Amino acid sequence: MxxxxxxxxxxxxxxxxxxxxxxxxxxxxxxxxxxxxxxxxxxxxxxxxxxxxxxxxDDRDHLLREAKAWLSERLSESLHGELDPATMEDRVYGVARQVMNNREASRLLIADAMAGKDLQKDHPLYRLLLDSLERFRTSGNARQDMDLEILSSILVGVVASIIMLSYQDNSDVDKMARRFTAEWTRILRHGIFVEPPA
CATH class of the missing domain: 1.10.10.60 (Homeodomain-like)
Structure with missing residues (x-):
């Protein structure tokens, strides 16, 4: 036994x-x-x-495709939470921090978008950008004549710039996200051009 x-x-x-x-x-x-x-x-x-x-x-390509989709869903979920704060500065800071903390993942998604491969209208991140801009427009805090499709593409380029900033040597994510927020919100509110002298 x-x-x-x-x-x-x-x-x-x-x-x-x-x-x-x-x-x-x-x-x-x-x-x-x-x-x-x-x-x-x-x-x-x-x-x-x-x-x-x-x-x-099935194979390496299938794995990579699924990993990108999985990642974009995770980033999209985390960004939804970041977009809830009341001020524009809080929203910009939250997105910048998320991208910088997930720069390699974000870089993969941006690379596909720039190659014309993967940022379709049903892509979670593209959808998130469009929905966020639509909410912003209907809030009364934005111009009603915004071209949301064009602006969404511009914002993908903005995300690429955040990724580039995150690669700077000794980059403090919080400090860099705050610097980015200050400059980007200044551009959004006031532009970069001054009126020519009369």
Whole structure:
């Protein structure tokens, strides 16, 4: 008669495994670039077998596509919270801080947008920009004649500038986000041109 206690089978959670693989992909791309990504390496970083990785993703391109979509959803969710504060300065600061704290992820999404690949009208970040601008316009605090589609594209460029700022040596995210906020809100309120002398 054996006194050994039977072991419970390991519980597997496919949702958590998928999330670990997606996070590993984002981490690898941030560290080595998208060209260096492989499903095998993502599995290693996520601490799952390559076979398990292939149960979730067909190939490297599928993994990368899904990681970008997953990431854009996460950024979109976090930005929704940042857009709730009352003042324009709070909103700009919140977005700048989120982008700077997620610069590699943001860089992936911007690179796709600039290549004309992935910033479609149904993309979560594009949708978020349009919805935020529409709310801003209907609040009465913005011009009613804004071209929301053009302004959304301009704001994608603004996000690219935030990413560039975050790469400065010894960049203090909070300080840089505040500097960006001060200048961008000044431009939004007053522009950059002065009236020519009469």
């Amino acid at each position: 054996s006194s050994r206690i039977p072991q419970k089978p390991r519980s597997r959670n496919p949702v958590q495994t998928r999330a670990r693989l997606l996070q590993a992909t984002i981490d690898l791309v941030a560290e080595k670039g998208a060209d260096a990504l492989s499903l095998k390496e993502a599995a290693r970083v996520a601490k799952v077998s390559r076979g398990v990785a292939y149960q979730h993703f």
